[in-house]
Amino acid sequence: MKKCHRCSKPATLHITEIREGVVQELHLCESCAQDYLENTDSPEPSEDFDPIHEKLSEYEVDEELAELDQNECPNCGITFREFRSQGRLGCPHDYVAFEHELMPLLENIHGEVQHCGKFPKRAPDASQRQYQLIKLRNELRGAVEQENYEEAARLRDEIQTIENELNAEQT
Amino acid sequence: MDLESLTHTSGEWLRGSGPDSDIVISSRIRLARNLAQYPFLSRADDSVRGETSDLLRGTIEDLGLPRRLSYVNVGGLVDLDRQFLVERQLISREHAESRGSRGVCVSDEENVSLMINEEDHLRIQVLRSGFSLDECWDEINRIDDALESRVTYAFSENLGYLTACPTNVGTGIRVSVMLHLPALVLTKEIQKVFQALQKISLAVRGLYGEGSQAMGDFYQISNQITLGKSEEQLIESIRDVVPNIIAYERRVRNALVKENRQSLHDQVSRAYGILQNAQTISSEETMQLLSSVRMGINLELIDDLKMSTVNELFIHTQPAHLQKLRKEDLESAERNVARARYLRQRLGGNGSEMQN
Ligand SMILES: [Zn+2]
Numbered sequence: 001m002k003k004c005h006r007c008s009k010p011a012t013l014h015i016t017e018i019r020e021g022v023v024q025e026l027h028l029c030e031s032c033a034q035d036y037l038e039n040t041d042s043p044e045p046s047e048d049f050d051p052i053h054e055k056l057s058e059y060e061v062d063e064e065l066a067e068l069d070q071n072e073c074p075n076c077g078i079t080f081r082e083f084r085s086q087g088r089l090g091c092p093h094d095y096v097a098f099e100h101e102l103m104p105l106l107e108n109i110h111g112e113v114q115h116c117g118k119f120p121k122r123a124p125d126a127s128q129r130q131y132q133l134i135k136l137r138n139e140l141r142g143a144v145e146q147e148n149y150e151e152a153a154r155l156r157d158e159i160q161t162i163e164n165e166l167n168a169e170q171t
Numbered sequence: 172m173d174l175e176s177l178t179h180t181s182g183e184w185l186r187g188s189g190p191d192s193d194i195v196i197s198s199r200i201r202l203a204r205n206l207a208q209y210p211f212l213s214r215a216d217d218s219v220r221g222e223t224s225d226l227l228r229g230t231i232e233d234l235g236l237p238r239r240l241s242y243v244n245v246g247g248l249v250d251l252d253r254q255f256l257v258e259r260q261l262i263s264r265e266h267a268e269s270r271g272s273r274g275v276c277v278s279d280e281e282n283v284s285l286m287i288n289e290e291d292h293l294r295i296q297v298l299r300s301g302f303s304l305d306e307c308w309d310e311i312n313r314i315d316d317a318l319e320s321r322v323t324y325a326f327s328e329n330l331g332y333l334t335a336c337p338t339n340v341g342t343g344i345r346v347s348v349m350l351h352l353p354a355l356v357l358t359k360e361i362q363k364v365f366q367a368l369q370k371i372s373l374a375v376r377g378l379y380g381e382g383s384q385a386m387g388d389f390y391q392i393s394n395q396i397t398l399g400k401s402e403e404q405l406i407e408s409i410r411d412v413v414p415n416i417i418a419y420e421r422r423v424r425n426a427l428v429k430e431n432r433q434s435l436h437d438q439v440s441r442a443y444g445i446l447q448n449a450q451t452i453s454s455e456e457t458m459q460l461l462s463s464v465r466m467g468i469n470l471e472l473i474d475d476l477k478m479s480t481v482n483e484l485f486i487h488t489q490p491a492h493l494q495k496l497r498k499e500d501l502e503s504a505e506r507n508v509a510r511a512r513y514l515r516q517r518l519g520g521n522g523s524e525m526q527n
């Protein structure tokens with residue numbers, strides 16, 4: 001099933017446009033199609049045309065990946081299945097947590113899997129603690145939702161301590 | 172930043188100056204960056220969004236960049252104002268339509284914009300008039316360096332800058348050039364350009380409209396891959412191919428003038444005449460006619476109109492601009508009337524309110 005080019009809902013309308021001799025296929029869900037047909041005079045920049053869903057839909061038949069769907073990032077809590085449905089990752093650590101699943105996708109999109117370009121001048125060696133912060137913030141959100149205020153207070157202190165350490169190193 | 176005052180001006184990048192500006196409208200580079208210590212925005216609740224936006228805004232305002240920046244709280248704007256910023260290319264449509272705390276820092280000349288809490292925590296964008304990718308890169312690289320000395324970006328040695336969408340990972344760079352190609356469209360030669368670019372994995376898109384639906388004969392050429400090549404290599408891949416397209420468009424224009432001067436002159440003059448006299452006109456028709464007029468100026472078939480005026484009209488005749496100018500909400504049919512009136516005023520046609 002193709003996904004809507006504008007959001008990630010299943011596409012129900014398939015529009016083929018021919019303009020200036022160029023054939024273009026547009027797959028839209030019902031609400032986006034309505035919006036598209038009504039707003040022909042409101043131009044929009046097309047930079048955001050989203051190729052990730054097309055790439056992801058190629059993977060939907062892969063059975064091995066379907067089994068990996070339940071894998072979850074220990075820091076932000078996103079599952080690979082959620083990533084596949086929304087096309088957006090949950091935190092920087094997902095590139096490590098889902099490495100096995102993401103590599104073929106990256107290879108498919110970019111043809112390469114090794115960065116070759118700018119490096120931050122300040123070595124990013126602090127990243128372990130940065131990821132720890134993401135994890136603590138996720139736990140904090142859960143604690144607040146469950147009205148576990150004692151735990152929330154403890155988590156806030158822990159976040160504050162790590163942030164202070166990081167700030168001290170930066171200056 | 173006072174949005175009302177912007178309705179009568181336009182960004183420096185529309186000036187129609189700079190190298191090859193008869194065909195290259197603008198050059199643009201954007202970088203996608205995220206803060207290492209926060210989740211990406213799809214997993215960010217209101218409090219995290221508030222923290223990333225406060226942190227980034229504060230850091231940007233403290234940088235002491237040579238350009239003066241103003242902050243616009245995009246989350247606090249009404250829909251019309253957000254649409255207005257999209258039309259000016261200061262924010263993306265996605266940024267306009269998302270929810271929660273978000274904003275943009277914009278330079279006075281509108282050459283630089285830093286979108287906070289877009290798809291990534293930060294999207295830096297530099298725009299220039301004409302074919303000026305090196306200038307864009309110099310400036311955006313300096314801004315990025317300055318930021319990087321104060322915040323910790325999400326980065327890995329293997330995968331580079333880590334982004335919310337895997338299509339941007341690595342350099343996080345999108346290099347694009349907006350071209351005006353009316354002669355290639357008219358002769359249907361544009362298809363050959365599409366085919367050639369697809370082979371070298373560059374993307375071509377229309378200026379407005381989803382996908383490749385191009386209005387006003389504008390096409391944006393940009394890199395598709397971001398990982399495995401350096402920023403300079405990716406810029407070069409665009410810089411190498413654009414001069415060929417420019418030369419192609421010029422060649423076809425000259426051939427059209429040589430073989431068909433009278434009918435071309437007729438088409439251009441009719442387009443100008445309609446824009447000066449119409450009583451109601453859609454956005455699409457306006458774009459198409461302005462495109463003809465723009466080519467007419469370049470070919471010296473029209474001599475009483477400035478390129479910068481035509482460039483500006485492409486932006487100022489769009490829905491949010493018209494409504495801000497009229498200071499009222501307008502339905503589509505009312506907009507068409509307002510658009511025609513505005514064009515008559517600006518182009519000094521019959522019934523012009525500003526005619527001497
Ligand atoms: Zn949709």
Ligand SMILES: [Zn+2]
Pocket residue numbers: 073074075076077078090091092093094097
């Ligand atoms: Zn995660």
